Amino acid sequence: MEYIVIGAVILLVLFFIAQYNRLIRLNITVDEAFAQIEVQLKRRADLIPNLVETVKGYAAHEQSTFDAVVTARAKATSATTIADVAAADGALTNALKGLLAVAEAYPDLKASANFLSLQEELSTTENKVSFARQFYNDTVRSLNTAVKTIPTSFFAGFAKVDERDFYEVENPTDRNVPGVKF
Amino acid sequence: MAENNFRALASANKGKTYFLLAAMGVLTWLVAYAVLTYFGAGTASTIVPFAVGISLIGVWGSYYGSDKLVLTMTGAKVITREDAPELFNVIEEVVIASGLPMPKVAIVEDSAPNAFATGRNPDHALIAFTTRILEVMDRDELQGVIAHEMSHVANRDTLVSAVAATTAGAIAILSDFLMRMMFFGGGRRGGNQNQNPVALILSLVVLILAPIAALLLKSAISRKREALADATAVSFTRNPAGLRKALEVLAADSTVVRQKSNAVAHIWIESPLDAKSVSKLFSTHPPIQERIATLRAMESLGPQI
Numbered sequence: 154m155e156y157i158v159i160g161a162v163i164l165l166v167l168f169f170i171a172q173y174n175r176l177i178r179l180n181i182t183v184d185e186a187f188a189q190i191e192v193q194l195k196r197r198a199d200l201i202p203n204l205v206e207t208v209k210g211y212a213a214h215e216q217s218t219f220d221a222v223v224t225a226r227a228k229a230t231s232a233t234t235i236a237d238v239a240a241a242d243g244a245l246t247n248a249l250k251g252l253l254a255v256a257e258a259y260p261d262l263k264a265s266a267n268f269l270s271l272q273e274e275l276s277t278t279e280n281k282v283s284f285a286r287q288f289y290n291d292t293v294r295s296l297n298t299a300v301k302t303i304p305t306s307f308f309a310g311f312a313k314v315d316e317r318d319f320y321e322v323e324n325p326t327d328r329n330v331p332g333v334k335f
Numbered sequence: 336m337a338e339n340n341f342r343a344l345a346s347a348n349k350g351k352t353y354f355l356l357a358a359m360g361v362l363t364w365l366v367a368y369a370v371l372t373y374f375g376a377g378t379a380s381t382i383v384p385f386a387v388g389i390s391l392i393g394v395w396g397s398y399y400g401s402d403k404l405v406l407t408m409t410g411a412k413v414i415t416r417e418d419a420p421e422l423f424n425v426i427e428e429v430v431i432a433s434g435l436p437m438p439k440v441a442i443v444e445d446s447a448p449n450a451f452a453t454g455r456n457p458d459h460a461l462i463a464f465t466t467r468i469l470e471v472m473d474r475d476e477l478q479g480v481i482a483h484e485m486s487h488v489a490n491r492d493t494l495v496s497a498v499a500a501t502t503a504g505a506i507a508i509l510s511d512f513l514m515r516m517m518f519f520g521g522g523r524r525g526g527n528q529n530q531n532p533v534a535l536i537l538s539l540v541v542l543i544l545a546p547i548a549a550l551l552l553k554s555a556i557s558r559k560r561e562a563l564a565d566a567t568a569v570s571f572t573r574n575p576a577g578l579r580k581a582l583e584v585l586a587a588d589s590t591v592v593r594q595k596s597n598a599v600a601h602i603w604i605e606s607p608l609d610a611k612s613v614s615k616l617f618s619t620h621p622p623i624q625e626r627i628a629t630l631r632a633m634e635s636l637g638p639q640i
Contacts, residue, residue: 277424
């Protein structure tokens with residue numbers, strides 16, 4: 154009889170540990186996923202000075218476009234909360250679209266090898282940003298589901314794991330067109 | 336939620352795989368039981384573990400070294416970022432979307448557009464492309480193909496097909512062995528003299544039909560895993576149109592990969608075996624038009640989040 158009780162207690166403890174660990178693991182995945190977004194946003198920010206310089210070489214008088222990109226970039230690099238990062242990210246994407254639209258008018262620029270390789274880098278980074286965002290939202294979805302559903306919900310307070318914010322893109326149309334089209 | 340969105344499709348295909356794997360288990364058990372009835376306990380207790388053992392060693396050896404083995408069998412060459420920066424960019428995008436580690440990337444010199452994935456787990460994954468597929472596909476299509484291959488990695492399809500191959504192999508070895516024993520009059524020893532003749536005939540039928548049934552199940556599992564990989568690919572890219580266009584390119588192209596070896600047929604995205612010569616039940620891939628239609632249905636659901 155006592156063996157049955159001991160066995161049941163051990164099973165119960167193992168069950169608690171599994172639930173607790175699941176929450177902690179989900180929480181860490183969300184952190185990692187957010188870090189990935191930041192890595193990609195930083196990569197994009199690093200590409201911008203180079204891109205602006207290259208376009209300037211061919212289209213020096215489009216100052217207002219350059220200013221818009223530089224301002225958006227400064228905002229994006231100083232943002233900290235998820236909502237701020239998301240808003241600045243959306244603004245920068247739009248400013249970059251403006252810059253690339255300007256480039257359309259300069260055939261010499263469009264043909265330069267430097268611009269082509271920057272364009273490829275920028276378009277892959279834009280895709281990576283949007284996929285990192287999507288992956289982050291997926292992990293937040295699993296975490297929030299776990300925090301809200303039984304049995305993991307019983308352990309959320311104990312594990313100090315809370316629901317997390319989704320990474321919302323400000324402009325809903327951006328969701329449908331993640332990549333930059335050239 | 337519509338029932339043909341990628342999440343519902345993925346879970347339906349997973350459910351079917353479990354069912355088929357369970358059917359494999361039942362079949363193995365049935366064969367073992369037939370051996371027991373027909374040849375008695377003495378023969379059964381030596382020969383069943385023997386057949387399972389041989390099959391295990393053969394299949395699991397190739398499963399463990401699958402990344403290296405497939406490289407030699409297909410003549411694929413591992414490449415680095417410098418060899419194809421654009422391809423690596425697209426792969427990195429899908430890697431981020433899937434949350435998997437970066438796989439090794441290889442190229443096969445071939446005039447047919449095709450691709451495959453292998454490796455025993457996500458950390459040892461390898462995805463390979465023929466030179467032709469990189470020429471004919473645009474960025475979106477290539478992204479779809481890469482997502483399909485990364486889905487095989489994510490769904491651990493090398494493991495699933497290894498399990499299927501082990502059981503099918505064991506059953507084939509068993510029935511081959513026993514048929515020989517019957518023909519050379521070695522059978523029917525042991526404690527079966529007072530057996531019911533109906534049970535004996537049924538066991539014989541099971542032994543004869545089992546290898547075909549195992550092969551059918553193995554092909555069915557492979558087809559479900561392909562359909563699952565298509566659904567998982569959409570969950571990575573959220574862009575069914577890319578993969579659909581890629582499959583249309585593959586369907587329109589009549590050239591097939593030069594190695595027509597059956598042994599590695601199941602790993603390619605498009606079956607390299609001539610579809611007409613293989614009946615639908617034995618085919619390792621669902622018909623490409625069916626896959627295109629499924630993806631088209633997903634497109635009509637609009638952008639999915």
